[in-house]
Amino acid sequence: MKFHSKIVGTTFAPGFRLAVERLEVGDKLALDWDPKNVRGSRLTPDQGAAVRVSWGNRHIGHLPDTGSATAQRVASHIREGGSAYAEITEITGGTAGKENRGVNILITLY
Numbered sequence: 001m002k003f004h005s006k007i008v009g010t011t012f013a014p015g016f017r018l019a020v021e022r023l024e025v026g027d028k029l030a031l032d033w034d035p036k037n038v039r040g041s042r043l044t045p046d047q048g049a050a051v052r053v054s055w056g057n058r059h060i061g062h063l064p065d066t067g068s069a070t071a072q073r074v075a076s077h078i079r080e081g082g083s084a085y086a087e088i089t090e091i092t093g094g095t096a097g098k099e100n101r102g103v104n105i106l107i108t109l110y
Helices: 014-019 070-079
Strands: 002-006 028-033 042-044 051-055 058-062 084-092 102-109
Touching (some): 014 051, 028 070, 042 070, 051 070, 070 084, 070 102
Antiparallel strands (some): 028 051, 028 084, 084 102
16 A cells, blocks of 8 residues: 655754755655653553664654544554555755755655
C-alpha cells in the first residue's frame, strides 16, 4: 500500500538542518515506530503512535500525528509486524517567500 504525506517537525529536528541541502527527490527514508514517545496520539494507553523519519543515520522529523492519522496508520502497521519506508517526492521552500523547507513523501507499507 502506498500513500502520500509529508515530514513534520523539521524545524526541531537537528538532523534536518544538516541534511536539507543534500536531500533529493527519490531519496529513500527510514520510518521507525517510536512507541515510547509520550507526545502526540496513542495507539494504546502504553504506546504512542509517533513515527520517526530518518535519512541515513540522521533523524530529520516525524510523520504527521495531530490532525492526521498518518503516524497512527504506519505505527499500527509496524506494530502488527509490517514494515514501511518513504521516498521523497518533492522538496519545497528555501526561498525568500518561504524560508522553511518542506519535504513531501510517498509512504510504502509492506
